[in-house]
Amino acid sequence: MKIISIFEINKDTLYAVQFDDFELDEFELAFDQWSDVAYLEEFFENHKKDLQSDFYGEINVDDAIEDTIAEAEQLEDRMRMIASGKDQGMSLTEIFKPLDNQDYKQGSHQKSKATGDWHKSWLRVYAIKVGNVYVVCGSAIKLRPDMSDREHLQLQLRKLEMTKNYLIEMGVLDGEDFEYLEF
Amino acid sequence: MAIDNFKEKFDALVAKEPSKWLEKAEWRAANRSWLKTSQAIAIRVNRILREKQISQKALAEMLNVSPQQVSKIVGGRANLTLETISKLEHALQATIISVPRQVTHAKYHAEISVNTVLDKIRAMEKIKKNFSEWSAAYVQPEEKKPVYKLAA
Numbered sequence: 371m372k373i374i375s376i377f378e379i380n381k382d383t384l385y386a387v388q389f390d391d392f393e394l395d396e397f398e399l400a401f402d403q404w405s406d407v408a409y410l411e412e413f414f415e416n417h418k419k420d421l422q423s424d425f426y427g428e429i430n431v432d433d434a435i436e437d438t439i440a441e442a443e444q445l446e447d448r449m450r451m452i453a454s455g456k457d458q459g460m461s462l463t464e465i466f467k468p469l470d471n472q473d474y475k476q477g478s479h480q481k482s483k484a485t486g487d488w489h490k491s492w493l494r495v496y497a498i499k500v501g502n503v504y505v506v507c508g509s510a511i512k513l514r515p516d517m518s519d520r521e522h523l524q525l526q527l528r529k530l531e532m533t534k535n536y537l538i539e540m541g542v543l544d545g546e547d548f549e550y551l552e553f
Numbered sequence: 554m555a556i557d558n559f560k561e562k563f564d565a566l567v568a569k570e571p572s573k574w575l576e577k578a579e580w581r582a583a584n585r586s587w588l589k590t591s592q593a594i595a596i597r598v599n600r601i602l603r604e605k606q607i608s609q610k611a612l613a614e615m616l617n618v619s620p621q622q623v624s625k626i627v628g629g630r631a632n633l634t635l636e637t638i639s640k641l642e643h644a645l646q647a648t649i650i651s652v653p654r655q656v657t658h659a660k661y662h663a664e665i666s667v668n669t670v671l672d673k674i675r676a677m678e679k680i681k682k683n684f685s686e687w688s689a690a691y692v693q694p695e696e697k698k699p700v701y702k703l704a705a
Binding site: 372373374385386394398402405406407408411415432436439443446450453500501540541542 | 559560562563566567568570571572573574575577578579581582585588592595596599600603609624627628629630
């Protein structure tokens with residue numbers, strides 16, 4: 371595993387991990403996948419039951435692809451604005467929220483997620499926050515309220531744990547901090 | 554408990570090469586207009602491939618292009634030419650795009666004008682015919698007056 375710098379502005383800094391055997395870092399991968407029609411078509415076909423559940427209502431695969439691309443564009447535009455430093459009023463603190471929906475208090479060390487702007491957004495970027503530094507560990511299209519009952523969402527939780535353990539191993543994090551903020 | 558010299562230690566872990574995300578994001582934003590069309594075409598192509606159970610590999614063979622080119626087409630990242638779209642439609646035996654036909658304003662009015670003139674001519678011919686019939690029936694031809702000439 372290695373850590374890749376995404377951009378750095380003022381006090382907020384965004385990084386992403388690149389896992390072994392992967393060609394792209396997790397942040398780059400997220401936006402590549404969310405603009406890839408073939409990837410999205412296969413994903414929504416494989417998760418059609420979740421897509422057309424009561425949680426999101428009736429939506430067909432083709433509409434879901436279009437919505438995802440449009441939503442990802444909005445999120446990406448927002449991140450570009452922050453990266454360019456053009457929008458001084460916007461910061462990563464406003465984009466990333468605590469992973470646990472019940473926990474709205476942002477501590478110094480916690481697992482965080484960024485979501486698209488749309489209501490009931492299903493786009494997720496997962497990160498570990500250390501001080502003012504965000505380390506992106508993964509991403510997902512989350513069609514279920516719970517992360518624990520779908521393999522692709524469990525994988526994201528494992529990526530968070532792996533990154534946390536890596537940072538502890540490298541002497542950057544104190545394990546106790548994570549125990550304190552574990553969700 | 555905060556780690557001493559956290560940022561210093563963290564920076565030591567960071568790779569020298571930055572993420573390519575920003576470069577890609579700028580490209581996507583700059584090319585968004587045609588990418589939208591390419592993505593709409595890709596949605597249609599993926600739908601047909603699934604319905605007809607055609608693999609990407611098979612499509613590449615049908616089009617005689619590389620699998621990488623097909624990957625760009627179905628991914629919605631290909632800046633397609635009309636020739637390629639035509640080949641796609643032929644290979645998939647389906648319409649991929651259609652251009653709406655519209656009666657132009659000028660043409661519409663030209664047709665109206667021509668029809669109006671033709672109607673007027675027909676109406677005048679009818680009046681002329683009716684007048685001829687009426688005049689033949691009711692108007693007496695003028696009597697020919699004798700022509701007087703001096704005798705030589």
